[in-house]
Amino acid sequence: MKNVVHFGAGNIGRGFIGALFAQSGYHVTFVDIAADLINLLNTEDAYYVRTASEPQETYQITNISGINNQLDPERVIAAINEAEFVTTAIGPKVLPFIAPLIARGIAARTNTEKLYVIACENQINATDALKTEVLKALDQEQMEKISGHVFFLNSAVDRIVPLQHNDEPLDVLVEDYHEWIVESSEPIPPIQGMQTVPDLSPYIERKLFTVNTGHAVTAYLGYLAGKQKIHQVLQDAAIAEQVKATLEETGAYLIQKHQFDPKVHEQYIEKIIHRFQNPKLNDDVTRVGRSPLRKLGASDRLVKPAVEAYKLGLSYQHLAQAIAACLHFDYQEDSEAAALQKQLQEQGAAAVLKDVCGLPEDHPIAQAVLRAFSQMVKVEH
Numbered sequence: 038m039k040n041v042v043h044f045g046a047g048n049i050g051r052g053f054i055g056a057l058f059a060q061s062g063y064h065v066t067f068v069d070i071a072a073d074l075i076n077l078l079n080t081e082d083a084y085y086v087r088t089a090s091e092p093q094e095t096y097q098i099t100n101i102s103g104i105n106n107q108l109d110p111e112r113v114i115a116a117i118n119e120a121e122f123v124t125t126a127i128g129p130k131v132l133p134f135i136a137p138l139i140a141r142g143i144a145a146r147t148n149t150e151k152l153y154v155i156a157c158e159n160q161i162n163a164t165d166a167l168k169t170e171v172l173k174a175l176d177q178e179q180m181e182k183i184s185g186h187v188f189f190l191n192s193a194v195d196r197i198v199p200l201q202h203n204d205e206p207l208d209v210l211v212e213d214y215h216e217w218i219v220e221s222s223e224p225i226p227p228i229q230g231m232q233t234v235p236d237l238s239p240y241i242e243r244k245l246f247t248v249n250t251g252h253a254v255t256a257y258l259g260y261l262a263g264k265q266k267i268h269q270v271l272q273d274a275a276i277a278e279q280v281k282a283t284l285e286e287t288g289a290y291l292i293q294k295h296q297f298d299p300k301v302h303e304q305y306i307e308k309i310i311h312r313f314q315n316p317k318l319n320d321d322v323t324r325v326g327r328s329p330l331r332k333l334g335a336s337d338r339l340v341k342p343a344v345e346a347y348k349l350g351l352s353y354q355h356l357a358q359a360i361a362a363c364l365h366f367d368y369q370e371d372s373e374a375a376a377l378q379k380q381l382q383e384q385g386a387a388a389v390l391k392d393v394c395g396l397p398e399d400h401p402i403a404q405a406v407l408r409a410f411s412q413m414v415k416v417e418h
């Protein structure tokens with residue numbers, strides 16, 4: 038029996054990556070700090086993944102177990118010894134916290150088979166970031182020991198998995214579409230639904246700056262307009278037009294940088310917006326807008342394409358409006374939104390743009406954001 042240790046038994050963990058491994062004949066050991074979830078994974082024989090589509094498809098996921106990494110790190114280390122893959126879907130900011138345990142697991146391995154480590158997060162080169170943290174925890178001898186045995190592979194993951202409201206807590210509602218692309222120039226063990234490419238850059242940029250930019254803009258404009266669900270936001274023709282115009286801006290950059298066929302890219306944009314419009318996902322604006330500080334980062338879905346468009350002399354005005362709308366995201370239950378609002382109140386928008394986005398006040402994008410920010414009117418929630 039082949040084994041995978043997957044960190045993060047949440048929506049993407051159970052509904053996407055863990056499910057693909059189980060369907061490919063692997064035993065999936067989920068690692069999480071959520072004690073109830075781990076208990077259920079150890080007491081239930083199976084859970085169900087259901088698609089938000091017509092007709093609905095249902096997949097039974099079996100051969101699963103769970104370990105609480107806070108309570109039982111030694112068992113995680115033992116599980117890594119048996120594993121062919123270690124994967125994560127935990128949030129990019131959490132990677133540094135789990136890296137030391139992954140390092141201990143790798144260092145303790147007596148299994149001489151190859152091990153593939155893949156971070157499945159919405160961030161460019163997330164596995165490289167994880168690798169950096171793992172290597173920090175290893176000494177020279179350990180690094181030499183793993184060389185040629187442990188491979189860190191970047192990846193791009195795409196499947197919309199909303200917040201869950203199921204009768205059975207392990208079950209997951211997912212969209213039927215999914216794409217998992219892993220960067221590797223060498224063959225790796227095949228996993229159902231995983232595709233390998235030698236250069237991930239065009240794929241991850243296309244995904245992050247279309248799916249994630251589009252989703253984030255929809256969420257922030259929707260929040261500003263007082264809407265609750267993503268598909269409802271796109272029923273507003275003016276917002277839908279603005280989302281499309283933003284993706285035309287990221288598209289112009291992507292087409293130029295990666296020599297994409299403009300017609301094919303246009304179809305990709307249409308398909309992505311169509312995915313957002315799926316009412317069966319019933320996805321919350323506040324989920325999709327979550328973690329605005331991360332989303333405002335210089336390498337993330339809003340600022341990076343705006344800066345790249347600016348450098349190429351392309352339009353970035355709609356992206357600037359999207360950044361401005363993000364600054365209005367004051368959903369207090371999101372800790373990053375609360376921190377963002379605090380910083381805005383204490384230091385003002387120009388300071389936030391400099392600190393969080395890496396945009397000095399005199400940068401033309403910062404100027405466009407500041408203008409849009411002051412003109413936007415938010416509907417109170």
Ligand SMILES: NC(=O)C1=CN([C@@H]2O[C@H](COP(=O)(O)OP(=O)(O)OC[C@H]3O[C@@H](n4cnc5c(N)ncnc54)[C@H](O)[C@@H]3O)[C@@H](O)[C@H]2O)C=CC1
Pocket residue numbers: 044045046047048049050068069070071106126127128129131134135157158159194195196197198199
């Ligand atoms: N939900 C979605 O539609 C998509 C999410 N992603 C990415 O996948 C990643 C996970 O997202 P979701 O599954 O939606 O989040 P989630 O919140 O449903 O799952 C994250 C899981 O990580 C666990 N966790 C947090 N800190 C931990 C720690 N220190 N140790 C062990 N477990 C810990 C949580 O308890 C939770 O079960 C994120 O990077 C997200 O950007 C990517 C594509 C789609």
Ligand SMILES: O=P(O)(O)OC[C@H]1O[C@](O)(CO)[C@@H](O)[C@@H]1O
Pocket residue numbers: 159194195196197198248249252324325326327328
């Ligand atoms: O934590 P993040 O970056 O919001 O990740 C979740 C996002 O990823 C996506 O699933 C796209 O793959 C979006 O649907 C969703 O908003």
